[in-house]
Amino acid sequence: MSAFAWVLVDGVSVQTVSAFDRGLSYGDGLFETIRFVDGVAPLWSRHMQRLHESGERLRLPVPDAALLLREACVVAKGLDQAVVRITVTRGLGERGYAPPTLPQPTRIVAAFAAPAMAGDAYVHGICLRWCETRLARQPRLAGMKHLNRLEQVLARAEWSDPSITDGLQCDTDGNVIAATMANLFAVIDGVLVTPSVEHSGVAGVARAEILANRAAAHVGDISRKDLLRADEVFLSSSVRGILPVQAVDDTVYVPGPVTRALQRHWRGLGFPMEQA
Incomplete structure (x- = not known):
């Protein structure tokens, strides 16, 4: 059984990415792990700020925060306590380290049951x-x-x-x-x-x-x-x-x-x- 409640890859409900994705080949990408409580992420704005600032530093286009929030809410639906991982890679590229001139980023949004914050x-x-x-x-x-x-x-x-x-x-x-x-x-x-x-x-x-x-x-x-x-x-x-x-x-x-x-x-x- 999958460990995910649900996964969206570029908005599609699948759990696979291309073997030629630069995130897999070179670790060329970013991620955020975000705690949701009853469909709300109290630190959402801080996560998005870091994601966008890091994207600028890597010259990696980052998806719109509103789109990411919609997809995060979709995958976390039904989980009172969820951890949503958002992964953004530079997408597909030719063999070699040189990044593509016009990257088409891959976005992966996945939800997990959150660990209990008690005890x-x-x-x-x-x-x-x-x-x-x-x-x-x-x-x-x-x-x-x-x-x-x-x-x-x-x-x-x-x-x-x-x-x-x-x-x-x-x-x-x-x-x-x-x-x-x-x-x-x-x-x-x-x-x-x-x-x-x-x-x-x-x-x-x-x-x-x-x-x-x-x-x-x-x-x-x-x-x-x-x-x-x-x-x-x-x-x-x-x-x-x-x-x-x-x-x-x-x-x-x-x-x-x-x-x-x-x-x-x-x-x-x-x-x-x-x-x-």
Whole structure:
């Protein structure tokens, strides 16, 4: 049975794309994973902003946001809690890396049942580990949610322990950047901080929402030593929300007032979540 509730490829209900699509051949494309609650995506505008800005950087035409919303609502119909993945590739092209002069993008809109935003993870926190796989520093691609996720795939393959929810990755200079599936925040010396994603990592929409809500937050380099002395650590994800971190390997943390306040903010946006 398909894992999808429904899939539309260029508006047609199929689950296949051409073997010659540049998204498959070269990872030439972008994607967004968007949480819907009762047919509404509270962070829709932030997702569309990132998609269009990334499209401009890649010189990749991006479909109209209104069209994407209509198709997202179609595939998510019948799901009270859905995650809609929108994928845009450069479409078909001749063999070789040179992009077509007039690309005809492929758009894929698929819906999945969303993970529950409740339980001990939101109250007591999750356990993380350090990953050996580093993130390359490439400012021309940094921040975008492009289709090449091999660094995250290799990092996620480093463990199979079900008690470990995610892993933290550093860049090749040793700076802490993010978890494999989420952005990282910490409270250090009373200041909310998050790593810069100017050279590697993804500029998450949940991260953008937090930074808009917390104007005094600091964006910059964070070392592993910095994280060791943090008072609070949490992850942000547009799909899973605000997840307190209970431990990173042997370093233990306790969810604090900043984490709890942002969890309340998240509920206020319209995302259901266990009370904390």
